[in-house]
Amino acid sequence: MTVFVPGMLPEEYETLRRTVATFTDGEVAPVSAQLDAKHEFPYALVEQMGDMGLFGLPFPEEYGGMGGDYFALCLALEEIARENQSLAMTLEAGVSLGAMPIFRFGTDAQKQELLPHVIDGRGLAAFGLTEAEAGSDAGGTKTKAVLENGEWVVNGSKSFITNSGTDITKFVTATAVTGTRTGSDGSRKPEISTIIVPNGTPGFTPEPAYDKVGWNSSDTHPLTFDGVRVPEANLLGERGRGYANFLRILDEGRIAIAAVSVGAAQGCVDASVQYAKERTAFGKPIGDYQGISFKIARMEARVQSARAAYYAAASKMESGLPFKKEAAIAKMVASEAAMDNARDATQVHGGYGFMNESLVARHYRDSKILEIGEGTTEVQLMLIARDLGL
Incomplete structure (x- = not known):
């Protein structure tokens, strides 16, 4: 292993x-x-x-x-x-x-x-999964794709899609309902497949970019599909396996989000250590006071714990072993570490930490979405509990 x-x-x-x-x-x-x-x-x-x-x-x-x-x-x-x-x-x-x-x-x-x-x-390519009413419940996809004369005709919309509206975006892979299937309990369920839609296809429109709290230099748009036609060969993977396939992609992505979160948490530690050594109060560096040094020590402990969690998840993934639970744990622990460290780093920096140009202010604004994107904290807890048989 x-x-x-x-x-x-x-x-x-x-x-x-x-x-x-x-x-x-x-x-x-x-x-x-x-x-x-x-x-x-x-x-x-x-x-x-x-x-x-x-x-x-x-x-x-x-x-x-x-x-x-x-x-x-x-x-x-x-x-x-x-x-x-x-x-x-x-x-x-x-x-x-x-x-x-x-x-x-x-x-x-x-x-x-x-x-x-x-x-x-x-x-760049983008991943079109989330919709206004299908976020954590991605199985609630409303976008539809109908096969007509050798072409998929796609209608619907997507929300919060990263890299979808840049000048160099090449295509979007979008989940869509392509029919219905009979479930194991005899009920009819939507058949969700994945369609590749090249940028510039008539009817495919990246709407105006979102005005976000953070991640301000990341590209994020809602998308509209209005009678979009692409060849039948643009089906990605097996028909009806789109939802299952994207769940696999999300499991891997949670390890990547954990890595981003650890980087953010580490950046807050590095900035706080430097500032605590340079900033003086009452005649000595603020890092000499336990109120500051203990806060930064806890920040470092969060980083080390979160890094170990995503390394463990990556170890199982690269070894070909089941890693869903470990990815969920890493994503949850690391994203919470990023948010907690951003809050504490802002406190260490005082008024300067509240200025938008400071690194810790950017992390304070940016880190919250880490607890939401690619599966909320609540979804991670659900996955962990399910793995425990609960």
């Missing part, structure tokens, strides 16, 4: 981690506040990440990938998220939610045609 241990990474992983850390400190950190303030998508940084091979980390070389694995992607996400959660989520959604469904469930022709264009950083 593959086992990843914090602080004891094999050389190839440690080299990757250091490389991405250098990129984050040298290229990402200096421009993150400006990108956030302007709500500007980081095209130049995305291109640089493509040149570094980050979008291709878990994919085979035959598709232009790096031949690595999912854990390598998580290490990159953690390092980037220390400084910029929006950029980390652009990478996470582009790989885990955008390209991975094609790799996991696509035909050879779909892989050869689509993957090279979204794992080089010159193109």
Whole structure:
């Protein structure tokens, strides 16, 4: 069994981690506040990440990938998220939610045609699952796709879709009801399949971007499908398996979100340690006071615990073992650590921590969604309890 241990990474992983850390400190950190303030998508940084091979980390070389694995992607996400959660989520959604469904469930022709264009950083893909009335209850999908004369005709809408409206978005994989099936209890249930919709297809419209609390330089739109027609060959995976397939994608994605959360939590620790050493009050650094030092110590404990949780989940995943419960635990523990650390880091920084240009203020605004996206905390608790037979 593959086992990843914090602080004891094999050389190839440690080299990757250091490389991405250098990129984050040298290229990402200096421009993150400006990108956030302007709500500007980081095209130049995305291109640089493509040149570094980050979008291709878990994919085979035959598709232009790096031949690595999912854990390598998580290490990159953690390092980037220390400084910029929006950029980390652009990478996470582009790989885990955008390209991975094609790799996991696509035909050879779909892989050869689509993957090279979204794992080089010159193109992005999006994952169209959530709807206004189908978030945690993704089985409540209302978007429909009907097969007519060799084409899928798609009608409906999606909500909160990352990477869906950029200038380099190539396609969206969207779940849609394609019919009904008889369940084991004899009831009729919706048949949910997945359809690939290229950007620019008539009738496919990314609506105006959301005005969000955080993740301001990440691209997020509602989508409308109005009589969208695509070839029958754009079915992704087996007909009727769309919902089940995306549940697998979400299980993997929760490990990636945990990695982003750990990066955010670590960024709060790093900023707080530095500030506590530099800021003085009553004649000495504020870090000399237990009220501050103990708070930061608890922040560090959260980071270490959350990192161990996502490493454990990734270890089981890369070993081919069931990992649903471990992914849920990692996602819940890490996202709560990110939010708790952001709150405490803001307190350590005082008034400066309440200024939007500060790193901890960005993490304070950004981290809340980590407890919601790709499965709320309540959904993770449900999955954990279910695994326990409850």
